[in-house]
Amino acid sequence: MKPIIIVGSGMAGYTLAREFRKLDAEQELVMICADDAVNYAKPTLSNALVGKKAPEHIGLGDAEKMSTQLNMRIEKDTWVKSIDATNHQLVIEQQGQSSTQEYSKLILAVGANPIRLAIAGDGSDDIHVVNSLMDYRAFRETLDNCTTGECDDKRVVILGAGLIGCEFANDLQNTGHQVTVIDLAPQPLGRLLPNHVAQAFQENLEESGIKFVLGTTVEKVSKSDRGYIVSLASGQSLQADVVLSAIGLQPNTALAKQANIKTSRGVITNTLLETNQTDIFAIGDCAEVNGTLLPFVMPIMQQARALAKTLTGQTTNVHYPAMPVAVKTPAAPLTVLPAPIDVEVTWENEEFDDGMLSKAIDADGTLRGFVLLGATAAKQRLALTKLVPDLIPASI
Structure with a gap:
């Protein structure tokens, strides 16, 4: 056979x-x-x-x-x-x-x-992406070389404030790097979070030292005596020792x-x-x-x-129950269950001392997704997940 x-x-x-x-x-x-x-x-x-x-x-x-x-x-x-x-x-x-x-x-x-932006400059070929262990080895080698002399600041610029960009930002900032995240969107995790949660999430990461430059994009990455100059469409320029692209x-x-x-x-x-x-x-x-x-x-x-x-001969349809995603950003503990993109929802919010809960409710009053920010909200994950309809029912 x-x-x-x-x-x-x-x-x-x-x-x-x-x-x-x-x-x-x-x-x-x-x-x-x-x-x-x-x-x-x-x-x-x-x-x-x-x-x-x-x-x-x-x-x-x-x-x-x-x-x-x-x-x-x-x-x-x-x-x-x-x-x-x-x-x-x-x-x-x-x-x-x-x-x-x-x-x-x-x-x-x-x-x-990885999606790659068309970026000008003689440093653009040095922009890292991390989509595999092989990519990560190359990224870590560059980081590890950036520990002495003029590179001692360990300045990392990340392109993209999505899930992966924010996770890497948290990891790098908590290990002695100076991190700046750039995104064209006005807020981090723009496709996953409602505005008010995104703002709180951003503030929590900023408190850990991460900087955000939003509403603009990178036009050029140029080599310099001290690493790279990252030139933005807004006219601003940033110094970087390592540039990581995580735009999707x-x-x-x-x-x-x-x-x-x-x-x-x-x-x-x-x-x-x-x-x-x-x-x-x-x-x-x-x-x-x-x-x-x-x-x-x-x-x-x-x-x-x-x-x-x-x-193996047992014809079986895939079943998609509600599957929340835990974002690995300990500086701002976050769990997201995105609502289906074709469903119109309104957000109901509840605030806690250490974060908030936002529920995505459809026109029939059914819970279709949620966002949990902070340790207190995270305790409601299991109970809320049980209330959300399957994305692909087991019976299909």
């Missing part, structure tokens, strides 16, 4: 392999990935400094260990160049050599790529498009995680499931459990 092939070695790919092996120990399983296939949890990258985790200690297992553990052939440093959906065949490239690989089922776990991710859809797999924001699937091409599925940050794109850990877990069953 032809193997089941997983393309991608991120959290989605490895979680699926692990869930599949719980149900089927013998079916041939192959993972193909363009990197070194080290297994790690990407969410740990944005607070590794506070946790005193060096890059070499973040990995949970290299390709050889994971291959043995999961009884799976792992082809690392290998690119899938094209998919022949009709003949269930891949063209792959490894060490400059092309070959073909047949599959019975194909799972795209290809993740998302875009699902990787190029391979799917080449195979005539339907895409929108991500790779379009139904609740079985099937694409429009027979025996091809998508999972993780690249997958737009039933019109919903959720690049978080809990949806990946739900997807992996359901798809593992489907691949």
